[in-house]
Amino acid sequence: MNDMTPVSPCFLPRYARENVPRYTSYPPATKFHDGVGDPDWANWLETLPSSPSLSLYVHIPFCRAMCWYCGCNTTIPNKDSRIARYLEALHLEIDRKAATSPVAGNVQSIHFGGGSPDMLSPERFAALMGRLRDQFNISSTAQISVELDPRGLTPALAESMARCGVNRASLGVQDLSDEVQRLIHRIQPQQTVSAAVHNLRAAGINAINMDIMYGLPAQTVERVRHTARRVAELQPDRLAVFGYAHVPWFKKHQKAIPEDRLPDSEQRFAQMQAASSVLTSSGYQPVGMDHFAQHSDGLSAAVRAGTLRRNFQGYTDDNYDALIGLGASAISDTKRGFAQNIVDPWRYADAILAGESAIARGVQRTEQDIRIGQLIETLMCQFELPLESVFQMKLGRVANRDMFELWNDGLVEIDEGMLSVTELGRPYVRSIATRLDPAFAAKERLHSQAV
Ligand code: SF4
Known part of the structure; x- marks a missing residue:
């Protein structure tokens, strides 16, 4: 099959138009409530095995400018002092969570998400990583991954991250056509993406993920195909293909998206199929419903071994006993329940610096x-x-x-x-x-x- 194969005619409106959870957790985050706090988290930790496998998620809620399609918890800090204050609180939370976590716990994975973690200077990133290493027992084989905006990745930051042990990076690409980029307020020419990949590989960060999207304003099947072909040529290890979720009543900046340019559900379906067709014909193995990976990648191995998992970051081969969330909006997860930190970064920093709990809500699992x-x-x-x-x-x-x-x-x-x-x-x-x-x-x- 080549990537011009007509998209499969299996659009089923009855199912495609349903509004359904992403099921990155169960119960889904829509069931979280404010009756969960520090005592619940402490109780759940008691139920872990004696030497649990731990993962850390660190949230950096800052970006240089807002992309109109964004569904993440992020802000545009207008003063550097606000980033400094947030980091002060984050370092304190690391100390506190480490003090209450199982001492024998071995950290197998650290993920920096956002926002754009490239908003941190090389010095600030190194200081944050140093604090994590001081406080947690991090395995020498741990996967340390970072989400990056290609527009903000300098060679110096890539080198600093590599020196800190970062061994996987995830780049947001979305769509490479000029008109779509203008309508989503994210101007990012293909050369910017290629330069980011080059800088990462030159620094020794060789495991690279990329995200592309469908369902954006002015996107067409041909534009999605074009983007999928260009990113496949860069040979990332993993690709995720996400559908744009238009929820302007929840994410106010999405009101800037021209609704009359959004593809309908049948066009969305065709775009998703087109991306999938390009990527599979480029040698990628489908992973779950929206990820693709090279045969040699850990996600493909997890599919073959039947050990693929799904968590807040999507499909993963990370088989943790407990995920410890650090930073505003970060979600902590044990088998017994989920606990989410205060979403607003300034309120989060106020609470931590005042010695109060960072947990705002969550759910205990029956x-x-x-x-x-x-x-x-x-x-x-x-x-x-x-x-x-x-x-x-x-x-x-x-x-x-x-x-x-x-x-x-x-x-x-x-x-x-x-x-x-x-x-x-x-x-x-x-x-x-x-x-x-x-x-x-x-x-x-x-x-x-x-x-
Ligand atoms: S860079 Fe990512 S997190 Fe930041 S506004 Fe754009 S989509 Fe959102």
Whole structure:
């Protein structure tokens, strides 16, 4: 198959237009409430194994300018002193979380997200990494990854990050056409992306991820194909293809996006299929519903081994016992529950510097939540489930009716006791997952379109 193969004609409006959770956690973040705090987090840590595997997530909520499509928790700091104050609080939170974390815990992974962590100077990044190394027991083989805006990555910062142990970088690309870039307020010529890749590789950071998007204003199938081809030529190890979620009532800056230029759901579907077709014909292996990886990459290995996971960063091969979130809006995760820090960076800094808790909300997971979460994660990662496990969930009568409908529409097949998602059903796996979620109620304004 070459990448000009016509996109598969399997747009199913009934499923594609559903507003459904992304299921990067279960229960989804829409179920978080303010009744969760430090005592809950301390109790959940008590239930960890004696030498738990830990991951750290560090949030840097700053950008140089706002991209109109942005769905992240970020701000444009108008004074350097605000970044300095935030970092002071972040260093303090690192000390506090380390003091209350299992001492025998071995950190296998650190991820710096944002915002744009490249907003930190080389000195500030090195100081932050130094504080983490002082306070946590970081494995010599840990994966240390950073999200980067290609426009902000200088050779000096790439070298500093490499010296600090960073071994994976994730670059936001989105779309390479001038008109789309203008409409989303993110001017980033292809040369800027190529230069960022060059700077990272020259510094010794060889594992590179890239994100591209579909569903942006003025995007067409041909523009998405063009972007996918150009990024594939740069040979990143991993690619993620995300659909733009237009939620201007929730993210006010999205009001600047011209709604009359947004593709409809059928065009979105065709764009997603076009990106997928280019990437698979360029040698990438599909991973879950929206990631692609080179055969030699850890994500592809996890697919082959059946160990792929899904968490707040999307698909991952990180098999932690506890994820410790640091910084504004960061989410901490153990099997027993989720705890999210205060979202506003200035209120977060005020709370930490006043000696108060950073946790604003979260949710404790019941035994039923844990079982359903495992079921949905398996479905989203492996695209199949033992049928028995569906009915053991006491989802019996509803599951029976829903599964029959999915089967009747060709989205799943049932054979030898296994429920498998068909090729036709793969783009709709989030919709299929809602049929396993007894707490799901379609709430149009809380979730994004399935495709
Ligand atoms: S660089 Fe990323 S985090 Fe910052 S505004 Fe743009 S999309 Fe949002």
